[in-house]
Amino acid sequence: MNNQTDIDIVIRYLEDPENEQHKTQLNEWIQQDAGNLDIFLDMKGMWHGDPLPAASAFDTQGQWQVLDTMLDRVPVAVLPEVAQQKSPRVIKMNRRYWWAAAAVLLIAGTWTFIGPGGYKTYATNQQQDSMQLPDGSMLYLNAHTQVRYARGFGKDNRHVRIDKGEAFFDVKQNDALPFIVNAPEVEVQVLGTAFNVKAANTGVKVFVQSGKVSAAYKGIEKKVILTPGVEASLRRNGQEIDTRTHKKNNNILAWKTRTLTFDDTPLNEVADALADFYNVQIKISNQQLADKKLLATFPNMSLDEVLDIMRKTLRINITHKNDLVDIY
Incomplete structure (x- = not known):
């Protein structure tokens, strides 16, 4: 895959990130080379206005002047004729497309700073x-x-x-x-x-x-x-x-230890910890239960196992459907 094709894939995605075909093409390109992810992240940052670091040996201002001249003189880009002598394909390129192409050239000029080598x-x-x-x-x-x-x-x-x-x-x-x-x-x-x-x-x-x-x-x-x-x-x-x-037994690092520990913890705090750990939404419909306290340790257990123990220990009602848990 050549540089121009690489640019096309990234630009198409940045212009229409919700397009499933563009997402697939971008993902396949990133999977081809670990360095492609770095290139994409740099282009994405510049596309959204992040400043580009400049290498001391690279004449950034001069290159922008050259690019400006190109934009004024070249309204279209013509691809070379293919071997079958088909008629040339003409692509109209707006200034943003040229800007992104120039960004790739600038990335190459500062490769040791922000590219895969950086x-x-x-x-x-x-x-x-x-x-x-x-x-x-x-x-x-x-x-x-x-x-x-x-x-x-x-x-x-x-x-x-x-x-x-x-x-x-x-x-x-x-x-x-x-x-x-x-x-x-x-x-x-x-x-x-x-x-x-x-x-x-x-x-x-x-x-x-x-x-x-x-x-x-x-x-x-x-x-x-x-x-x-x-x-x-x-x-x-x-x-x-x-x-x-926080007191010693907190669950901030539970994602790393894979163990949840509750030491007379109010139910509303338990709900927050479970929501964060299992990536679900938890609602306490009956607010009278919010002050109920839980004393339990859950070592690397599934959410349904934890909810079942809570249901029996605290004598409360709990429903779990998809990513929503309701306590009442």
Whole structure:
């Protein structure tokens, strides 16, 4: 598959992301080469207006001037005639299409910074996964999580980016190279610790298991220092940082340990933990039950098994249909 075809596949998807055929073609192309995912993410970011890092040896301004000239002089692009001497195919290209094509050229010019040679991308679907980073730190990924780190990680920096999902970091101490996690609008910095970062649509949550970390909104002086047992919540497009101290038996890391523990926990908090762990919606129709307390441990059990035990232990009614659980 040549570069022009690659561009066509990505552009068609970006122009109409709901088109199933475009989704299929993009997915097949990404599966062909691990580096194609990095290329797609870079093009997607620039398509939506993210700034493009420029390599010092690359004349970005000059290339944009050349592109401008091209746009003024070339209203159409003509593909070469095929061997059967069919009539040339003419494609009208709008400025956005040319812009995306130019973006690919700029990516090539800064390949060592943002392309497949610049960082590695890891993503999970339904499964969980774990890996050891080049510096010896351990990274545990929840389902539906995507992270990136530079190929030079551990040499001159220890920067990791979590684009979405949830990850637990067990960081090897290195005072000379602080470990930094970048999440949407939020930066977390540590020297050596174990902590959890969850990047959701509403914001980012950081929970510390051991050591100390700082959490801050990017571009804002205000930050908070977190110690073991403390969780910080940083909202999207926000400036305030809310903190909460959890008791020892909490379920923030249940996705990693696969064990849910409730120590006289109110039913409304139980519902929140189950909803997060099993990715379902839970409604307590009878609010008089919200203060009922549960004392139980569920080691790697299915949702229906857990609900059956709760039903018998608390003597309550529970229905479970599809992704909706009703407690009444």
